[in-house]
Amino acid sequence: MKYKIIKFSIIDSTNNEAKRIVSSGKAVPSVILAHIQTAGRGRYNRKWEHGQGNLYMSVLTPLECHLSKASELSFVIGLATYEVVDTLCNKIDTIGANDNITNNIKLKWPNDIFIGNHKLGGILLESITHTNQTWIIIGIGLNLQKAPTKYSVSLKDCGVTIKPDDILNMIIESFQKYKQMWSLRGFSHIRTLWLQHAYKLGNQVNVGDMNSSITGIFESIDETGAMILRLSSGETYNMSIGEMFF
């Protein structure tokens, strides 16, 4: 699929812009990039902090499967982002500057990217329907230059210097590759690859939402992308929505 690239120096939110494009009735598959976001949003409507020089992009793509399978795209884009970050960090590793970054790049269920125990970026998946066509918006925020909080990390902190416009092209290319793999081989293949980089797999984790949480061993993800937790009772619990606190 060919994506139209649309760039802004400043915008409220690239995901909002994607929604406006769909509402205008003139949507085509697009990638929206902004250098500054004044109202960036994270999951659960949290504010997504703006750090100068970071990546703010949204992929706008028509829904080509059942809506219930659209969340699989967050694993597809997660793998693409992982691959790009890994490639960039590997270049640094081969010149001996830091040889354990690449082993510490992880995908945190359901859609964050971590280096060590710090967040490098996040993904916000949304959908919007206009005249019978549903579109999926995949928003990606990645700390290239600046880690906005003490819980986050930037690629610059890892010795990697890359501009938003350059990493955008790498992510689109890798996304196309994994999206095709998803169409040809199905989610089970994506799931297997994703699990190879899963943060805290096999460890005790606490997952939930604003209201409740549950603790167990992170055993796997199931065929829908839900997290499989082994509880202290020995039973398993499949968690389809929520986030992992530790």
Ligand code: BTN
């Ligand atoms: C999260 O970790 O909560 C998801 C963060 C997603 C942030 C990106 S930045 C580009 C796009 N536009 C937004 O307003 N949000 C996403």
